Amino acid sequence: MAPQQMEMPDLTKIPLGVNPSGAPPNFETPPTLVHSALGTGVALVIIGGIFLAFRLGTNLKLSKKLRLDDYLAVFAFAGGIAYWVLNLINSNNGLARHTWDLPMSTFTIPVMQRQTAIMFVIAPTLWASKAAILALYIRIFGSVVWLRRTSWIGIVCMAIFYSLNIVAAGVYCLPKMGEMWGPGVFARCAKSTWIHVVVGVFSCIADLVILVLPFPVLMRLRVSPIKKITLGLVFGTGVILVVMSVVSLWLRVLIFKEIDSTWNATLLEIVTVIELYGTIAVSCAPAMSAFWLNIFTKTTIWSRLKSSAVFSYIRSRTSSSRQTSQEKPSFVATVPTTPLPPPAKVEPTFHSTEILRDGSYDSESDGMSKKSTSSQSMV
16 A cells, blocks of 8 residues: 655645734735835935935035045945845735734745845945944044044944854855755744844944944034034934834844744834934935035025025024123113123134034144144045
């Protein structure tokens, strides 16, 4: 009697996970994040492209050349598009669903290969986006020795870390010698989720360091409080990146714990795209300020706006408010006043602070090397 052949299970009817509510899987019209991933990516690519175009155009017009931070920003922008497109293709193939609404047949060889490619793309892209900000610090604050050295150390350390991440992804998610793409490779790659948690922790630390790095220098600037606040707002936009890194780490932990991994992985992809293009936008902030101060305010459009009725009304209201605040109340005349002693003469520590205007920072004391022009600020 011939042995009976074992029937292979129909993977199109077996969900990847069990619905916590006990409801049956919905393979026909399940909830999906594919439209959210598409809309977020399109919007951020457009916004990031506009910021990057302004940055490159401003730097070419003012300094006649691009610097290291500009090239890193371009690389991060291109890598972000590749990362988003690869994830979007997999999302359209069903990975943007809850695990209990996802049949096991979804994990085909092309899907697995794209998942592996995503791991190889995201590592250098994250490095370039963060290194672009550190390279910008080197260009702007190049005369501050400790900040310049710290920025270079950060760039190198991030390069080493993300390179090791690529190696780990290759070990876990690529077929071994003589091995074919299949369930074995997928099972081994699924065990590499701890790598994503490590990347999340490192990204949080890196973003926090990038955020606080320039503030010791900004606090020592001999400028008006208004300008100091403006500089703080420009460089403080990195707070958004720290928040997104924390959210990203939380999602990575959920994936590591195998809690609705496909749904949370799609959310992680959306957050990562926001983080990438948010980082690009933050690195473009000083260039946008330079564009406003050096280019836009010298155009005929700005001249016409300044001479318009709205601006005239705002100026008149501002002048009248200033005049009212400077008027001396009648009762003050009856109060004897004592002349104040002359203020002590304070030598400025930093002699050139036109950071937002020409993208450079010069210093002549505190053991810092002198820098005469912004064109010499790249070390």
